[in-house]
Amino acid sequence: xxxxxxxxxxxxxxxxxxxxxxxxxxxxxxxxxxxxxxxxxxxxxxxxxxxxxxxxxxxxxxxxxxxxxxxxxxxxxxxxxxxxxxxxxxxxxxxxxxxxxxxxxxxxxxxxxxxxxxxxxxxxxxxxxxxxxxxxxxxxxxxxxxxxxxxxxxxxxxxxxxxxxxxxxxxxxxxxxxxxxxxxxxxxxxxxxxxxxxxxxxxxxxxxxxxxxxxxxxxxxxxxxxxxxxxxxxxxxxxxxxxxxxxxxxxxxxxxxxxxxxxxxxxxxxxxxxxxxxxxxxxxxxxxxxxxxxxxxxxxxxxxxxxxxxxxxxxxxxxxxxxxxxxx
Amino acid sequence: xxxxxxxxxxxxxxxxxxxxxxxxxxxxxxxxxxxxxxxxxxxxxxxxxxxxxxxxxxxxxxxxxxxxxxxxxxxxxxxxxxxxxxxxxxxxxxxxxxxxxxxxxxxxxxxxxxxxxxxxxxxxxxxxxxxxxxxxxxxxxxxxxxxxxxxxxxxxxxxxxxxxxxxxxxxxxxxxxxxxxxxxxxxxxxxxxxxxxxxxxxxxxxxxxxxxxxxxxxxxxxxxxxxxxxxxxxxxxxxxxxxxxxxxxxxxxxxxxxxxxxxxxxxxxxxxxxxxxxxx
Numbered sequence: 001x002x003x004x005x006x007x008x009x010x011x012x013x014x015x016x017x018x019x020x021x022x023x024x025x026x027x028x029x030x031x032x033x034x035x036x037x038x039x040x041x042x043x044x045x046x047x048x049x050x051x052x053x054x055x056x057x058x059x060x061x062x063x064x065x066x067x068x069x070x071x072x073x074x075x076x077x078x079x080x081x082x083x084x085x086x087x088x089x090x091x092x093x094x095x096x097x098x099x100x101x102x103x104x105x106x107x108x109x110x111x112x113x114x115x116x117x118x119x120x121x122x123x124x125x126x127x128x129x130x131x132x133x134x135x136x137x138x139x140x141x142x143x144x145x146x147x148x149x150x151x152x153x154x155x156x157x158x159x160x161x162x163x164x165x166x167x168x169x170x171x172x173x174x175x176x177x178x179x180x181x182x183x184x185x186x187x188x189x190x191x192x193x194x195x196x197x198x199x200x201x202x203x204x205x206x207x208x209x210x211x212x213x214x215x216x217x218x219x220x221x222x223x224x225x226x227x228x229x230x231x232x233x234x235x236x237x238x239x240x241x242x243x244x245x246x247x248x249x250x251x252x253x254x255x256x257x258x259x260x261x262x263x264x265x266x267x268x269x270x271x272x273x274x275x276x277x278x279x280x281x282x283x284x285x286x287x288x289x290x291x292x293x294x295x296x297x298x299x300x301x302x303x304x305x306x307x308x309x310x311x312x313x314x315x316x317x318x319x320x321x322x323x324x325x326x327x328x
Numbered sequence: 329x330x331x332x333x334x335x336x337x338x339x340x341x342x343x344x345x346x347x348x349x350x351x352x353x354x355x356x357x358x359x360x361x362x363x364x365x366x367x368x369x370x371x372x373x374x375x376x377x378x379x380x381x382x383x384x385x386x387x388x389x390x391x392x393x394x395x396x397x398x399x400x401x402x403x404x405x406x407x408x409x410x411x412x413x414x415x416x417x418x419x420x421x422x423x424x425x426x427x428x429x430x431x432x433x434x435x436x437x438x439x440x441x442x443x444x445x446x447x448x449x450x451x452x453x454x455x456x457x458x459x460x461x462x463x464x465x466x467x468x469x470x471x472x473x474x475x476x477x478x479x480x481x482x483x484x485x486x487x488x489x490x491x492x493x494x495x496x497x498x499x500x501x502x503x504x505x506x507x508x509x510x511x512x513x514x515x516x517x518x519x520x521x522x523x524x525x526x527x528x529x530x531x532x533x534x535x536x537x538x539x540x541x542x543x544x545x546x547x548x549x550x551x552x553x554x555x556x557x558x559x560x561x562x563x564x565x566x567x568x569x570x571x572x573x574x575x576x577x578x579x580x581x582x583x584x585x586x587x588x589x590x591x592x593x594x595x596x597x598x599x600x601x602x603x604x605x606x607x608x
Contacts, residue, residue, distance in 0.1 A: 188468075191468050192464075192468060195467060195468060196464055196467040196468050197457055197460040197464075197467060198464060200450070200453065200454060200457065201454075201457055203445075203446065203450075204443050204454050204457075206445075207443035207444060207445050207446065208441050208442065208443055208444070210437065210441040211437070211441035211442060211443060211454075211517075212426075212443075212454075213405075213424075213425040213426050213429065214425060214429055214434070214435050214436075214437070214441065214518075215429055215434075215454050215455055215457055215458075215517065215521065216426050216427075216429035216430040216457060216458045216521070217426055217454075217457065218426045219426070
């Protein structure tokens with residue numbers, strides 16, 4: 001097989017894996033959007049915050065350490081213990097639920113029946129607040145996150161492909177884990193939304209507040225639940241991204257990559273978020289591989305947005321989005 | 329109820345028997361001296377009336393009389409500044425609308441509040457939410473008890489869909505339905521909750537004559553078949569008089585009449601409110 005084709009195949013595979021990670025972030029957006037009609041700009045920052053908290057807890061870091069030291073002149077940084085990954089994840093999840101409660105209590109509850117654009121603006125505010133809050137709480141240095149997920153070259157794939165094709169594909173174990181996790185997450189979310197009482201109530205609230213109240217659904221409960229689930233998805237995304245590239249504040253920028261993903265897949269479709277993520281992942285890797293060298297590279301920075309732009313022109317609702325029907 | 333709409337009243341807490349032989353039970357909801365203000369505007373002024381088990385109770389009045397406000401008070405969307413509500417024998421504290429719904433008071437809205445993105449069946453199924461007791465994990469895994477529960481709830485929903493003759497649109501998204509059918513789906517969703525009191529906010533508003541006749545028939549059938557207590561608001565006098573057992577008449581937030589359709593029809597205040605009085 002020609003070498004170029006083999007390279008292209010490897011690039012495609014890696015693109016798929018990268019796409020899964022985009023899809024993980026996009027999922028959080030879709031979920032909140034479907035459930036509450038809010039486009040949650042803070043989803044990426046929530047992933048960052050979750051990852052920061054997770055690392056902080058695992059390493060026994062003192063929250064607000066810098067602040068405490070600055071005020072009291074103390075020199076405390078660590079509690080001096082280490083928390084195992086699984087327990088730290090559970091604690092982090094509890095913090096994300098508390099965050100969900102706080103977001104509803106202090107922000108969203110007061111914006112019932114407001115225009116979507118106002119809710120959107122509120123989430124922008126939330127994003128900046130959370131970024132600053134995370135910085136204050138855990139510090140801004142780049143941290144290493146290792147919850148025990150396998151990392152590095154998958155030697156089985158490397159060997160198998162080498163024996164079959166004479167060229168070993170490089171696939172990161174972490175990417176494979178991420179794919180499995182994303183698949184499980186999607187199945188869980190779909191089952192939750194479609195087949196459970198709470199899921200049905202969630203869809204009802206997204207559709208019509210008054211009607212939801214009239215069938216006995218507590219809006220506050222559902223909102224806290226939705227933000228908690230979004231927090232959970234953010235935590236999963238945060239773990240994956242953090243394990244891959246370290247927990248750093250540029251993590252919140254990956255949220256922006258979720259935008260073109262959503263435009264491709266449709267803002268209201270969970271499968272759409274996955275497929276959109278994969279298309280963006282594969283597309284930008286292949287484009288960089290094939291066209292990049294001709295135009296000086298760095299196409300990964302803009303390819304996704306251009307693709308999204310093209311989609312907006314020809315299919316504004318995305319691949320899987322609800323068809324836009326208007327009765328006249 | 330009879331064709332001429334007459335009922336025979338009997339004294340006492342134990343209800344009365346209508347002229348067509350339906351037994352009306354005791355008081356299920358009593359409104360006592362309800363006053364509702366929005367800032368300086370008095371929407372409801374010191375109104376008392378009761379709703380008895382099994383009856384069709386209408387609240388009528390000209391536009392702006394405070395009918396919808398009254399319905400919103402009963403369903404917990406508004407909270408009156410004065411007065412109290414006795415529901416099933418005990419005083420009802422101020423409640424959120426969803427708590428009222430869980431207590432067995434279902435309602436429809438004047439401007440239709442349906443889940444537009446869902447199918448008719450899903451909409452009706454939301455009415456069963458409060459009957460689902462199994463936990464999240466059981467439901468997600470479609471486990472024994474959860475499955476039985478879902479099937480039972482589904483049966484109730486399907487029975488109501490059959491009853492209201494909307495089988496053919498079961499799987500249609502509500503947003504595609506015409507107005508009259510949407511009204512019927514909303515009724516189905518409210519009925520699915522098997523309410524103790526069913527509140528209908530202008531069920532006939534914006535309908536043509538044929539649709540009105542259909543809706544009237546369904547309201548009577550629901551009351552007859554399930555024994556549901558119904559309180560409805562309507563400003564089409566003709567329809568109300570044919571439909572209801574007892575009528576409260578409101579005007580400018582005050583109660584100006586209360587009784588059987590015949591009694592109300594001959595009430596001078598009511599006639600004045602509807603036809604206007606000569607000011608000389």
